Amino acid sequence: DAKTTQPNSMESNEEEPVHLPCNHSTISGTDYIHWYRQLPSQGPEYVIHGLTSNVNNRMASLAIAEDRKSSTLILHRATLRDAAVYYCTRGTSYDKVIFGPGTSLSVIP
Amino acid sequence: DTGVSQNPRHKITKRGQNVTFRCDPISEHNRLYWYRQTLGQGPEFLTYFQNEAQLEKSRLLSDRFSAERPKGSFSTLEIQRTEQGDSAMYLCASSLNGGDRDEQYFGPGTRLTVT
Numbered sequence: 516d517a518k519t520t521q522p523n524s525m526e527s528n529e530e531e532p533v534h535l536p537c538n539h540s541t542i543s544g545t546d547y548i549h550w551y552r553q554l555p556s557q558g559p560e561y562v563i564h565g566l567t568s569n570v571n572n573r574m575a576s577l578a579i580a581e582d583r584k585s586s587t588l589i590l591h592r593a594t595l596r597d598a599a600v601y602y603c604t605r606g607t608s609y610d611k612v613i614f615g616p617g618t619s620l621s622v623i624p
Numbered sequence: 625d626t627g628v629s630q631n632p633r634h635k636i637t638k639r640g641q642n643v644t645f646r647c648d649p650i651s652e653h654n655r656l657y658w659y660r661q662t663l664g665q666g667p668e669f670l671t672y673f674q675n676e677a678q679l680e681k682s683r684l685l686s687d688r689f690s691a692e693r694p695k696g697s698f699s700t701l702e703i704q705r706t707e708q709g710d711s712a713m714y715l716c717a718s719s720l721n722g723g724d725r726d727e728q729y730f731g732p733g734t735r736l737t738v739t
Contacts, residue, residue, distance in 0.1 A: 547726075549726075549727075551728075557732060558628075558715050558717070558730030558731055558732050558733050559667060559715070559717075559728075559730045560730065561727045561728065561729070564727065600666075602666055606726070612669070612726070612728060613669060614659075614666030614667045614668070614669075615666050616664070616665055616666050617666050
């Protein structure tokens with residue numbers, strides 16, 4: 516099974532960086548690591564993905580461990596709008612994405 | 625707006641009735657996925673299509689559930705003889721096929737309540 520494990524919840528102060536960890540110890544060499552987030556009453560929203568190298572986009576950065584058994588989603592400056600459930604998922608380009616329960620991020624003003 | 629749309633947004637039905645949901649993906653996307661989400665859980669994969677072909681079905685998709693994508697564009701998910709345990713949010717997503725990424729774009733979901 517394509518399992519990932521994440522903390523159930525995390526808190527961050529507004530305008531501080533947030534590091535959301537994910538373990539995927541059974542990942543295969545061709546599995547991509549994807550992150551999605553879900554705001555209340557909305558469908559999930561793509562955040563970022565990567566294979567081996569660290570990745571940056573306008574929303575976040577993704578740091579992938581050298582052995583690829585873990586990764587960290589980095590929000591550089593948390594805002595109140597970043598309060599959401601963050602899902603770390605894995606899958607190949609030609610397969611489905613499996614979601615776990617995710618990490619519920621609270622942002623404190 | 626050219627995002628993924630789902631209809632209806634909410635559906636209340638009595639146990640034993642049949643319901644059908646529709647998903648309109650982003651127009652150039654070949655892949656279409658259905659998920660189910662219950663409170664406090666992540667989306668659970670149900671099935672997905674590559675164009676009109678249904679490529680995989682989850683064990684969660686009992687024989688009361690059927691999904692179609694007849695022309696490779698919109699898709700329908702039908703639940704027959706609904707049960708209270710079917711109450712959930714049903715999410716649809718679409719993506720381009722292949723390449724080194726398979727970013728999924730999700731619709732707003734259809735919330736089903738079975739009374």
